[in-house]
Amino acid sequence: MNFLAKTPQDSSIIEGIRTGGPRRRSYENHLYEKYAYLIRDGQRKHRLSAEDCSMAYSDAVLTVIEHLVSGRFEGRSELKTYLHQIFSNKCVDLVRRNTTKKAQVYQPGPLTDALNLLPDEARSVVQEIMRQQDVDLLRHRLGALGDKCRRILWAWGEGYKDEEIAMQLDYQSAAVAKTSRRRCLDKLRELYHTGK
Template sequence: MRFFVRQPADSDLIAGLRTGGNQRRQSEDRLYRKYVYLIAEGVRKHRLEEDDCASAYSDTILTVIEHILNQRFEGHSALSTYIYQIFNNKCIDLIRKKTSQRSQVHNAVSLDDSLLQLPDSARSIVQQLIAQSDVDRLRRLINQLGDKCREMILAWGEGYSDDEIARQLNYNTASVAKTSRLRCLERLRELYK
């Protein structure tokens, strides 16, 4: 006998996301799991690495959640069509970015090349200053994110899995913790610009 897991209806997911609180977190997790098959499809269709497709998929889910909450998703198409289109566009953006980076790599003068022209003692001092400056800036920006994001990013940076982070920070599942972590990292990326 075969058992099928009932997939949540799009209208239920959308209503849950808009409800907020614990209901929103559960709906985020269900939305993430419902369309996770797109990662494998992106690997097959776009010939990208699985990590790249997983990142594009997570970005897609975060974008869709934002669009639902901001009422930008108006329901003129099925939610699956909307998610697929955004995911597909993000994969194409990745391909374009990788292609343009490959062509630019030969035109750039790297900092490492410039450092090689310095004497050994000056080189190590400059490298230490750059590293310390980057670390200080990163600490300041992480502190701007708030306590929950800071704890999550620091735990992730120390090698804790999403499952461990979910238990430590009282998230329902590792998927919810991952979605929240990616949202925090996206905010950090925006601050870093």
């Protein structure tokens, strides 16, 4: 028996996710697995790594599930088309983010130039003060994220793998934990960017 014969139709997946209950997770998994081939397509089309495409796909599936439950998905397109568009947008966002990061790496900062002019002893003191300020600022930003993000980022910072984080923090799977962690990191980056 082939896989497609066992996979429910989109209408069943939509209904199963919207209805909720104990079988909802099963329908969510069917949705993920049914269109997982989009990950390979994303790698080819957007020239992203398998990990980046998997993360974008997981994030897209979570978004679609959220839209199904909230009623934002109105059924004007097929579920596959809807998921593909969200996935493509997330891939484009990753390409833009990666391009911006690469451009920033090659720009020397004026602070680094100024530090290099200081004598070794003074440079060490200034670097220690800067490190402490960075730690204090990080604590403040983490406090603004909320408990769930703070817990997942703490576990990740302590070296826990996504599988372990998923079990500890009751996520559905390692992929969901990874996507949630990346969302939290994005929120943290945004807080740094906006200066809040």
